[in-house]
Amino acid sequence: MAEIADSHEKDMVEIKGGVYILGSERGNYDERPVRKVQLETFWIDKHEVTCAQYQRFLEDVRKHGHLWCHLSEPANKDHTPFHTYAWALKFSWVGGQPPRGMGNFPVVLTDWYDAYAYAKWAGKRLPSEDEWEAAARGGDGREYPWGNTFSQDRCNIGDQPLAVGSFPDGVSPWGVFDMAGNAAEWTTTAYEPRPADSKLFTGRFGLPIIRGGSWDDNSKTCRSAARDVRRSPLYRSTTVGFRCVSDKEPWLLVPGVR
Template identity: 35%
Template sequence: MTVVVRWTGLEVLALRKALRKTGRDFAAEVGVSHRMLTKWETRGEQITPRAGNQAALDTLLATAGLEAQERFAAAVTERAAAVQDARAEELLRREPRYTKSPVDGKLMVTVDEGIYLSGPKNTPAWTEAYLIDVYPVTNADYARFVRATGHRVPQHWPDGRCPDSLCDHPVVWVTWHDAAAYAKWAGKSLPTSRQWEKAARGSKGRTYPWGDEPTAAKCNVLDSGMGRTTPVFRYQSGVSPYGVFDLCGNTWEWCADETQPGRHELKGSAFTSPFTRAAPSLVNDADATMFDNDTGFRCVGAGP
């Protein structure tokens, strides 16, 4: 079920429409006047109901039928996607480093060639220029791949269909082979661990994408208390020096490198991981056939 972290007038309106209630009926269920409800819906994102009213809204959402919950989730997701698309288009206009991948349509950013500080000991290492996905591959991205190729769907999609409430969350329950198949379809590849780490830490060896301060609130890890994946653009303050999101937390990400035959590196930690595992310099690996609810991926492409 979709959980609302902070109710505003926009979510209130979305819930009323999802429940298919008139303004007066909905206001009565929340326990406010129709005039107050009108004020919330008119002011939209600029207004936040009081704590008691938010609790009442939480209850209404939790006790709504499944179809109403799905309508609410779809409305919230569509709005978030529209905001993301608008931001992407603005970045494309303003920043020459950004581009859109021609096959999967994902926003990518250029990481320049040069030396960066790698690993726990900050060892100098070189990379050629490359492009990397700004966001991890989402369920919506993966659904397009499935439709185009007939590839098997992840096990958390009910009836083989991507849930509306998870469209902007990173896809999970994918093996390394699934991730590599998506990358091949998209005309890209999985990142090497060096490419992934440089995109996360920048050229000067930041401990975390945002700097050197160990701030768990800047990513979706176990300490954050979310308990599940979150939209890939949620943690704005955790962005890397190159403008790449979710490189700490949310999901582990498959890399191209083999640590031994049949095992590949994972980077970044997940919502199931303690913050102590979040530093991009740390190494994890898994069997290529492993799939779990906290493992996803992103892709890279040839540099400009």
């Protein structure tokens, strides 16, 4: 199986187990109420998954088949990031190759099944929305990863995605990059109007939640508690990518093992 050489691949941050303040009274109705949630220790990718990393996953799928794919995904699904819309061609892959010069950009045009399969291939999984929010906010329930006041100098809200880690002043309290803007991110939580009612997305019923806002969003949707974006698991967009988490220490992970 493919060997991981990219420094980002095992560059993960430990999120300590404990009680976290999630939700917001100042956002949409589906962010309420503010609540305390107990989480176990986990590790999260410091950066969004890049095109270069995703390319190695695609190579393994082509060599070994759909070993890491969700049982509910369409048969013989193509995991190549691609969309036929004209506005998406700039970010679409051709012949298994990412767009030129975007190797260190977050991989976008990936649907939920693509993200799930990559995470499993990497020996990881997708985060729940609670895990994602805790990694973005830290333990004090702040509005944005860097504090309570929005700053466009701390996140990528602009014309297109940028290389991961381009906004070091916007890291979360844990040191996680791009949790606001750049690419919005898939989670493994199925949407319910009340956060406490949300369940694991099984790949069949419900709509998985997308977190974090993107380069095409605004200060409201880039808040760490914002959770009003949910889509079909087959949804692909130039604004949506993902990152992974692990219940094990990163140095124990073996990519490519089923």
